[in-house]
Amino acid sequence: MSEPGGANRARSEAMLPFDDRGLAYGDGVFETVLVRDHRPTLWQAHHARLIRGCEVLGMRAPDRDALEAAFAGAPGLKVTKLIVTRGSGGRGYLPPAQPKVRLRWRSTAFAPDTARWSAGVEVGLCRLRLSRQPALAGIKHLNRLENVLARAEWREEKIAEGLLADQQGWLTEATAMNLCWHDGRRWFTPPLEQCGVAGTLRAALLEAGLLEIAPLHLDELARARALCLINSVQGLWPLRRLHFPIQREPFEPPLADAHLALQRSAHQLLGYHR
Amino acid sequence: MSEPGGANRARSEAMLPFDDRGLAYGDGVFETVLVRDHRPTLWQAHHARLIRGCEVLGMRAPDRDALEAAFAGAPGLKVTKLIVTRGSGGRGYLPPAQPKVRLRWRSTAFAPDTARWSAGVEVGLCRLRLSRQPALAGIKHLNRLENVLARAEWREEKIAEGLLADQQGWLTEATAMNLCWHDGRRWFTPPLEQCGVAGTLRAALLEAGLLEIAPLHLDELARARALCLINSVQGLWPLRRLHFPIQREPFEPPLADAHLALQRSAHQLLGYHR
Structure with a gap:
């Protein structure tokens, strides 16, 4: 996993354009991961479901390293939400032949009830x-x-x-x-x-x-x-x-x-x- | 309808934040309107469906004037896509009690086949x-x-x-x-x-x-x-x-x-x- 850096933060918090297919059609998947001191809990199961979701939708999943960059940042107990969309483009509902998937995430401090x-x-x-x-x-x-x-x-x-x-x-x-x-x-x-x-x-x-x-x-x-x-x-x-x-x-x-x-x-x- | 202006353009093209419920859950509606020289075609039917969609989702629709501002801009035959989301906020799936709906649009030159x-x-x-x-x-x-x-x-x-x-x-x-x-x-x-x-x-x-x-x-x-x-x-x-x-x-x-x-x-x- 990489350290929290400028590029990382920029990507994690970047806004999404109007034509993102995640917004337009809900064309993507997400995961909500419990993270304790940078260690994602049940990460293997989360990662497997994300991969499976991308397969079902017929899109390439981001590399594992890119996903795991989301778990950097301050220590403590957090929930990190990852969103992967099929990116922009295509003709209406038709997905682009080579979609450039978009990865975004946000971490929030968490305490279970x-x-x-x-x-x-x-x-x-x-x-x-x-x-x-x-x-x-x-x-x-x-x-x-x-x-x-x-x-x-x-x-x-x-x-x-x-x-x-x-x-x-x-x-x-x-x-x-x-x-x-x-x-x-x-x-x-x-x-x-x-x-x-x-x-x-x-x-x-x-x-x-x-x-x-x-x-x-x-x-x-x-x-x-x-x-x-x-x-x-x-x-x-x-x-x-x-x-x-x-x-x-x-x-x-x-x-x-x-x-x-x-x-x-x-x-x-x-x-x-x- | 208002003239194409700075504020208008800014809103129409503004990116959406990570926590927009349209992205997170597909929590919103859209319309794709044929516009000829600023005049939306079948607008009454589009507007009625958008209002009905917002009712079904339990959210307030934008004012008609705000929606119609999308049809300003250059003349000619265009397709204008309007997206209305429930905005940001809420606790997970629970919508905020008073959502601030978000309106975005984009116009594209069009010729029928x-x-x-x-x-x-x-x-x-x-x-x-x-x-x-x-x-x-x-x-x-x-x-x-x-x-x-x-x-x-x-x-x-x-x-x-x-x-x-x-x-x-x-x-x-x-x-x-x-x-x-x-x-x-x-x-x-x-x-x-x-x-x-x-x-x-x-x-x-x-x-x-x-x-x-x-x-x-x-x-x-x-x-x-x-x-x-x-x-x-x-x-x-x-x-x-x-x-x-x-x-x-x-x-x-x-x-x-x-x-x-x-x-x-x-x-x-x-x-x-x-």
Whole structure:
């Protein structure tokens, strides 16, 4: 990784032109990385998803060195957001044959909401249903209007996240986190082949064998004896109460401590517990 | 409308910051307007769609005067692209409570491809199927990765456009144009309640009673005795031959001149024939 320098800073903070395809069409991908004293957390998973996203969109990814330059700068706990767009050019939707991809980033000081680790969170089921598009599922592309509309459904501070089902009622994710559910014996996370973003903490827990993939339909919510939300920045939040947008009693998963082992592993992966 | 001035030009060409929500999430809308000697064509329909798009996204649209300032500048035939984003701010996907929307535009000299008006075009059926999302259907928002992926399916010059069906096989639109089909008696255009962009020329032809809404499934393509593609910049292209991504004979609609009356009306609306 290079030191924070003039050229680096200039690139990281440079504005984007009107004709950038990231702005025009959402033609690009992004990553939000937890960085501790210049060391990106779960970087292998973030990098792999970024590469995969560029492949799906048919564009060359920036070199790893160029990406890792974003983690220079002041020490401490930060979140670094990387945006990679297909750059300018092309004829309308048609991408240029040899796009010059554009890389930008910004780092922000960060502290996780540790109260939520222990107390858990209340979550609302969103009215919006995710559309199904296998050609874009899983990657972290810049077309995020569904997430924006879903997140705009509530402003009450006591609701920490919004749960999303797809058009057919399959529970998929939360607006900015992945969903895990426990059947009384093991932890599962829904498949993301039709929609949703495949999070990096989810990937790491799957790889570690601590999580398996299994679908959960809204109509069979009672199969979930425990629920939690995860991402690579916030860690793991146990879900204490799920509110519905219709007249229906909130759902409170009965197992209160089922998440403790998974949370410990997740937080070790993120460097929150050592 | 105001004169082309320093402030105007500065705003129109100003770059966008990293944290603009148009870049981050595609959180905004756009319009592509045919402008003849400062007069925007079908402006009422463009303006109405932009207002409706902002309503759907839950943001205030710029004042009409601010939008119309984009049509100043040199005379001649141009295409002016307007982009309206929700601006900067918010907490992640959560929009700011009082967003300061950002307006940008660019004008480009334009000449329609008149050879296609008379000779018609060859079109390919895209492999990509549009996802169904009633919450976003019809508006011209900035989440256009499906269009980009569909348009990236071919580079042969002889293929003028790509036809798109939705996940259930309903013909919807082309990558940048709307579809019209003729049953031997009347012209129809598919409904756009699940996906697609409701074009302004389509809206004007519907309002004039020259077009009606009716679905057409891929499996019943032979019901179409004639096909054409329309938009507010290019006008109307008769579709001469439709190629398939699988081994199948191209489809050639039998009625060669059914489009002439509709084309005349469309081109009058665009000022191409008087």
